[in-house]
Amino acid sequence: MSLPSARTFLGTFFHTPSYGKVECLANALVETDDSGTITSVTLPADEGYAERECAAREAGTLVELGEGKVVLPGFVDLHVHAPQWPQSGIALDEPLNVWLDKRTFPLESKYADLEFARRVYADLVHQLLARGTTTCMYFGTVHVEPTVELARQCATQGQRGLVGKVVMDDPAGNPSFYRDASTASALADTERFVGMVDALRPGCAQGVWPVVTPRFIPSCTDEGLAGLGRIANESGAYVQSHCNEGQWEHDFVFERFGKSDAEALYDCGLLREKSVMAHCTFLTEADGRLFAESGAAVAHCPISNAYFANSVAPVRRLRAQGVRMGLATDISGGFSPSMYDNIRQAVMVSRVREDGVDALVAQDERGAGESRISSVEALWLATAGGAEALRLPVGSFEPGRAFDAQVIDTRRPDADLTGFGVFDGPRDVLDRVLYLSVPENIRQVWVQGALVLDKDEAR
Incomplete structure (x- = not known):
């Protein structure tokens, strides 16, 4: 280098x-x-x-x-689950709960082994750079030092990295073998992680940053979500999570809080400037206004949405509302590490959303209408859009x-x-x-x- x-x-x-x-x-x-x-x-x-x-x-x-x-x-990938790299392309025909419980959580638990983490993360950063991704926002695992190793790989190999230690503090929402020991430890570990990654930045020309990372609302307690909002506010760190990924999450949050995912995240201090929320396929117009007003951004994950989101993100509507938005691979719910594949899929699913899929429904009723985007718009999402979402001078x-x-x-x-x-x-x-x-x-x-x-x- x-x-x-x-x-x-x-x-x-x-x-x-x-x-x-x-x-x-x-x-x-x-x-x-x-x-x-x-x-x-x-x-x-x-x-x-x-x-x-x-x-x-x-x-x-x-x-x-x-x-x-x-x-x-260089591409800006706004949402990657780094520890899931070894399972990319595997078991995507399974329901989401099976995919998580039988595949994903057991795999992520392996990253307590620092040497295993180093091997996987070194390869992933290299593979993404080889496909033109120069800036990437990563989920790590619940483990502090192995996730710091991911940030260190970005710094060493020259990729601009934004890296988060995942918080999963609710015993009722996570497997016993893979979660934070307690809410207090999850918050303390997040604060320690933020400091450790901040300490890497002075020697890194392209920059690495810590990200406050509740996995999503169903995996976190109310106290945990509020504590992470406080840490984000006090440290000025980036925030990332999932928002309205699929029907189950959408319904779960309404049952728990009586409000939308976006509203709940906002009330916890997690929907703010420098926040990036993945998927957002169920956002209403009111939710879109909340994103625009708060300065939060959407990571559009067109490939993984086809597997697990139960819908197609309303990209054109959200852009018209002034919502910041970029593109993401969502490894490994998205099988491909290539942003080129996601550019292509973004264009295709926008046409599916506009035209509909069931030919037995009348043509003027089967689609959402006025939804398609062009390859140029998709390229913007993959470059300048991601830069705008992160407020970084790139793209x-x-x-x-x-x-x-x-x-x-x-x-x-x-x-x-x-x-x-x-x-x-x-x-x-x-x-x-x-x-x-x-x-x-x-x-x-x-x-x-x-x-x-x-x-x-x-x-």
Whole structure:
């Protein structure tokens, strides 16, 4: 892994600086400073372009990304269960309760073994970087030191990480072999965890942050939820949890509190700025307003929602309400570690939501209407949208943002994306990359101006 330094990158860049808008910066010069922050973007038609290129070449700071290469911002994955990586793709045909009780909780309990945690987390961070994910928000387990190890792997490998020690303090809502010993210990461990991860940040150029993490309302006591809200308020830490994932959770919270999941989280101090809530498929318009007003964000998990959410998230409606929103893989309820797969699924399920699924229902009654999103909107969710959710200066190639990038070779022998010359403009190039890219196409990954993965060099 290289270190951040002043460089000038020459290449063709695609990004979505605003929702629904894509820009192709062909043969652009993207300049960065010693911190890996973008200082300027110069196009061939701009004044001073030739002089800037020449100066960088003479100084030895020009990085030519090459013919046949296109560059996308690094992906921002807003929801990953890191300890579930070994079971990705396994038992997804089981009901949620069986999947959790028979598969997930026994697996997560294994992370009391620090060496096991180190092996899995090292591989997961590498695999996500290899697929272009440069910023990731992780659930860990109930264990403090093994979850700190996840943050340490992010720091060491160069990924921008946001990591949470999971709280599961309700004996009635969790298995006896895997839960916090008590509410008091869960809160004390969370405070200790926040301090330990904060201590890693000074030596980490791209940044790592602790996240206050109630697994979800059914796994936590009232006292635990309120205590976590207090910790988040006092520390200023990020917050993450699940909200309205499926029918069972939706109904459980109403029976317990007489209010929606969003309202209950808000009342506990957990729905706030720097909060990211996964799924949110059952949000009402009133819930959407609460998200918008509080500054909380939604992590849209289109693949895992198809397995466990019993519905399709109303992305278009929530965006129209001003809700911050990004995209997530939700390993391992989502089987794929690739944000490309989730971009594709986000587009597809939005059309399913709009058109409906039962052909025996009248056409004007079977769908939700006005729900579809485009590939450009899905790319925004995976990059700039995630950045907005986290309030981090990443996700696009604009001055003041970190240079986080994935360099995609469209001419790989076994993964050719060139399209045989039938492209009708840059949007066709982008769509082919979004729909057909595989990890083999991603040759380099840069985070905060540092080269953290070079597949050609590795050979």
